[in-house]
Amino acid sequence: xxxxxxxxxxxxxxxxxxxxxxxxxxxxxxxxxxxxxxxxxxxxxxxxxxxxxxxxxxxxxxxxxxxxxxxxxxxxxxxxxxxxxxxxxxxxxxxxxxxxxxxxxxxxxxxxxxxxxxxxxxxxxxxxxxxxxxxxxxxxxxxxxxxxxxxxxxxxxxxxxxxxxxxxxxxxxxxxxxxxxxxxxxxxxxxxxxxxxxxxxxxxxxxxxxxxx
Amino acid sequence: xxxxxxxxxxxxxxxxxxxxxxxxxxxxxxxxxxxxxxxxxxxxxxxxxxxxxxxxxxxxxxxxxxxxxxxxxxxxxxxxxxxxxxxxxxxxxxxxxxxxxxxxxxxxxxxxxxxxxxxxxxxxxxxxxxxxxxxxxxxxxxxxxxxxxxxxxxxxxxxxxxxxxxxxxxxxxxxxxxxxxxxxxxxxxxxxxxxxxxxxxxxxxxxxxxxxxxxxxxxxxxxxxxxxxxxxxxxxxxxxxxxxxxxxxxxxxxxxxxxxxxxxxxxxxxxxxxxxxxxxxxxxxxxxxxxxxxxxxxxxxxxxxxxxxxxxxxxxxxxxxxxxxxxxxxxxxxxxxxxxxxxxxxxxxxxxxxxxxx
Numbered sequence: 001x002x003x004x005x006x007x008x009x010x011x012x013x014x015x016x017x018x019x020x021x022x023x024x025x026x027x028x029x030x031x032x033x034x035x036x037x038x039x040x041x042x043x044x045x046x047x048x049x050x051x052x053x054x055x056x057x058x059x060x061x062x063x064x065x066x067x068x069x070x071x072x073x074x075x076x077x078x079x080x081x082x083x084x085x086x087x088x089x090x091x092x093x094x095x096x097x098x099x100x101x102x103x104x105x106x107x108x109x110x111x112x113x114x115x116x117x118x119x120x121x122x123x124x125x126x127x128x129x130x131x132x133x134x135x136x137x138x139x140x141x142x143x144x145x146x147x148x149x150x151x152x153x154x155x156x157x158x159x160x161x162x163x164x165x166x167x168x169x170x171x172x173x174x175x176x177x178x179x180x181x182x183x184x185x186x187x188x189x190x191x192x193x194x195x196x197x198x199x200x201x202x203x204x205x206x207x208x209x210x211x212x213x
Numbered sequence: 214x215x216x217x218x219x220x221x222x223x224x225x226x227x228x229x230x231x232x233x234x235x236x237x238x239x240x241x242x243x244x245x246x247x248x249x250x251x252x253x254x255x256x257x258x259x260x261x262x263x264x265x266x267x268x269x270x271x272x273x274x275x276x277x278x279x280x281x282x283x284x285x286x287x288x289x290x291x292x293x294x295x296x297x298x299x300x301x302x303x304x305x306x307x308x309x310x311x312x313x314x315x316x317x318x319x320x321x322x323x324x325x326x327x328x329x330x331x332x333x334x335x336x337x338x339x340x341x342x343x344x345x346x347x348x349x350x351x352x353x354x355x356x357x358x359x360x361x362x363x364x365x366x367x368x369x370x371x372x373x374x375x376x377x378x379x380x381x382x383x384x385x386x387x388x389x390x391x392x393x394x395x396x397x398x399x400x401x402x403x404x405x406x407x408x409x410x411x412x413x414x415x416x417x418x419x420x421x422x423x424x425x426x427x428x429x430x431x432x433x434x435x436x437x438x439x440x441x442x443x444x445x446x447x448x449x450x451x452x453x454x455x456x457x458x459x460x461x462x463x464x465x466x467x468x469x470x471x472x473x474x475x476x477x478x479x480x481x482x483x484x485x486x487x488x489x490x491x492x493x494x495x496x497x498x499x500x501x502x503x504x505x506x507x508x509x510x511x512x513x514x515x516x517x518x519x520x521x522x523x524x525x526x527x528x529x530x531x532x533x534x535x536x537x538x539x540x541x542x543x544x545x546x547x548x549x550x551x552x553x554x555x556x557x558x559x560x561x562x563x564x565x566x567x568x569x570x571x
Contacts, residue, residue: 018549022549029533029534032533032534033530033533035521035533036249036529036532036533037529039248039249039250039251040245040248040249040529041248043247043248043251046253052512062254063251064248064251064252065251065252066252066253067252068253068256119398
């Protein structure tokens, strides 16, 4: 134990020796410089752009890593979870996606149809028109919650990404396939139906009134 | 009259050279740093980004001159000019080839060293005039560093001057090659007067000058304010150091001064230690490579090749080593470099008295 302690003391003394320090500095500087020089000469060639699925993905350990982005892109998986897309034919306008969205980037305005409009591809009956189905891509944070809650799986994440726009309002994607006139027409139809029903109700109430008194 | 015209022409040529060199060095520094870090560097402007530096200077030219309200206007506006001019004047006394020197001064190296010290003043003016705490801190650090490192650099230079017995840079260059009128000895033993080449460079005439050159090189890095001695600019602590308030062309001038300084100190080192415009190829028997590659054109070529290699090493070091702490910087200068430089000077004296007297 004592010997060990002495050895350590000697080591300390040697370490604090100026000459030793200088030599050590030279050694470490040479090591660093040779490392950067190796990288400098390895920069003769670039690593090829490979998908993560490629078995050779981890085998390239030298060369330039830069991907010159707009000119070449890193391949993304087919099932990539990037920008949202809505298949309007399958949408039943249930508003669940808008409700679960943590950043409120989905805005839906629904109009009740006067009768069943049709069926989605999985057989669910559609009873609502989507007058407005806007997704603000600038707000979306790609959590994917909307795709989970969607009962008909009409809102999905696609493999497209990087849609830069010169104006922020252009980032609001409008998925609704109805024109304003069509929406107005449906609204009037609904109002008319509601009015008819109200009138029928009132008429029924009028008939019932004398009986009770 | 044509006398003055020559002066103006030479001055313009030197200025053009510093500007072109700065653009070139900017581009190469970006590329070298990129390759070291496994990147590509600028690629978009021109083929392989070759016009990037021009795009940058174009941008700089269009920028507004901003003077902070609380700044000392006169000092602030004058400082970049002082910084650049002091470096630029240094170029006047540097020999480019046999017989080609803008101003052949007897006190060449002394003059350059004196004029370079003025840069410190410019940096202090910039820092004080900006009325910005970071700028002031940066300039104070810069002054402390440059004044300290001038001592080992100066003493390393003196040890060369003792061997060469001249302050005239042209004469120092001549004495390192086949054009020398005196005898030269490789390592003090073998007369290489007719052989020339790298064997007759100062660092090989007297091998302790290799250490002197290392000292000079390290000190010159500190005088350029370049990494690992870039504490005056320390981006992570001081934003950009003494030039934090500068914009547009004034900032460009500070930059110009920094890169010209790199070339200048590199070239001083080349002239003093690495044979200046002398060819590195020796005469071997009937194969007269040194005689063949000595001359006006070759001289300029060799100076360029040597100096650019030194600048490349400066860049390489910058992108490898981390920044030193202030106290490490000072203790390294005063406790390691200065004593070593004195030792070199002592050996130079002994060498001059024992090996070179005959």
